Amino acid sequence: MIRVLVAHDTSLLRSALAALLVREPDFEVTDTGWHGLSENGRLLGPHVCVVDADCPGWRRHTDRAAAPPAGARGAGVGSGLIVLTNGGKPGNLRRAYTADALGFVNKDRSADRLPAAVRQVAQGKRFVDESLAVEFLQAADMPLTKRELSVLSLSAEGASVAEIARSLHLCNGTVRNYLAAITRKTGARNRVDAIRISRFAGWL
Amino acid sequence: MIRVLVAHDTSLLRSALAALLVREPDFEVTDTGWHGLSENGRLLGPHVCVVDADCPGWRRHTDRAAAPPAGARGAGVGSGLIVLTNGGKPGNLRRAYTADALGFVNKDRSADRLPAAVRQVAQGKRFVDESLAVEFLQAADMPLTKRELSVLSLSAEGASVAEIARSLHLCNGTVRNYLAAITRKTGARNRVDAIRISRFAGWL
Structure with a gap:
């Protein structure tokens, strides 16, 4: 079983994303707001954490939760991070990239990409939606200091x-x-x- | 069976909302972007249409889709509109109210409110999340012309x-x-x- 933690600031949307993932027979899904992210991460030891990059401050929250507790063997929330984003937002990708995300899923594409991304990231492999390629190029081009x-x-x-x-x-x-x-x-x-x-x- | 149409501009999120609703044994759920809203509304004749008020331009899109086609008996998408919103956004509520929405659901609350709202609105009854009361008062107070x-x-x-x-x-x-x-x-x-x-x- 792949343990998946879904984090979103909006209660209804995190339940909805969890409902989408829980249909996969090999997934064990929990959803959480930012408040419970650290604790859920510690209790569940998820293989994959799915975060929506349009939630304000997601980077700060996941960073904090990813700091492994003393004595733990790196099963923090940070391991196997999948970030959801739309096209046209290179800043989201840059933030996800510097957060060491493994998965980059385009929210504007079909929903069956997400389970595929979860399975790939659970094996420690990178998953990049090819439709985000342009944004990756733009992300390298961020004009502001x-x-x-x-x-x-x-x-x-x-x-x-x-x-x-x-x-x-x-x-x-x-x-x-x-x-x-x-x-x-x-x-x-x-x-x-x-x-x-x-x-x-x-x-x- | 209650026919529910879920409309959202983001593909992954509309699939997720549909996944949440399709678990109810008495719901028949279809999801659509704005592009297919009119056509889906016409083909399905939904009892209830669920729309996220944070999608830019949702009001314009639903208005257009709600115009009943010539000869139809008013089974437009407009009948039984449920609007999803967060707290603190009285403008969303005002727009929903003037769009003749029957259901007002707070996205920051538990997801089981949504099926309850769908059942109530399908009977032509109003459903208002009591946690949105403050926003309703503020909505009456819109300061700008x-x-x-x-x-x-x-x-x-x-x-x-x-x-x-x-x-x-x-x-x-x-x-x-x-x-x-x-x-x-x-x-x-x-x-x-x-x-x-x-x-x-x-x-x-």
Whole structure:
């Protein structure tokens, strides 16, 4: 039996994803929100963990849960991570890649890809939806630096230039320069457009 | 048998929701994207249609599909609409309400509410998740006018003041006044913040 842990921030959707997977006779499926992720991971020792990359903060939550408890032999949630994403979101893929995900499944494709991905990842093999190839190329091309991303993400939360400057210990002019560089590099028309473009790509 | 049509823009999630519902012995479940909504609605004559309010444009798609074909006896997709939403999004509820939805199900609650909602709505009765009560009150309180929403929605797409003015046949100063009013009425710090707040509430 392959033990599968499904993590999603929305109760109804994680139950639905679990209902899809539990139809496979060789899967033993549990679903959880972020809150119970660490504990479920520890109790169940899942072979595969399935996470939806459109859940805000999924990376932070899985990272925390993946830290193996003292004395454990690496059966953390991190082992055999499958990430679900849509096309057109290279930022999601980059985040999944740096989280050492083994499986990359396109949510816009047929649902029978997911059980296939689970079986492959359970054997420690990589599963990459070929329809995500373009996004993988784009993911290598992320135009913004880490600092620029911090500035943009504060701006997207509604912070003013002065507030961003204070919170990052910069002066106002520097923040304005960062925002201008971000707008240029994302090919945006203005700040709101830069936020929209970066969010759509999954950078933010 | 209750015929249920599940509509969602993401293939994997609509299969998952269908997998959840098909476990009920009295349900006959079909799932569809927006593209096939009209046709599936016409072919199946569903008693209940389940739609996720977080899918962009769901209202437009269901409206179009609900228009009964000539000669039909009103078995359009619109009859028995159940809308799925999260807490904290009064705009979703308002849109669902004006679409004559009968069922309002909270996605953050347990998944067994959904089959109960389907059975109730199939009998032509209303089903309202009591956990959405606060959002219903807030939905009555929508602070922005239709015109302000058009301005804000263009701004959220990255349009400049001049572009918004051109597209709505207004002068630049008027657009600036609208944007100032929007920022004030939503209690936002600035334009980006007003977009963030309105999007979170589901107005945009």
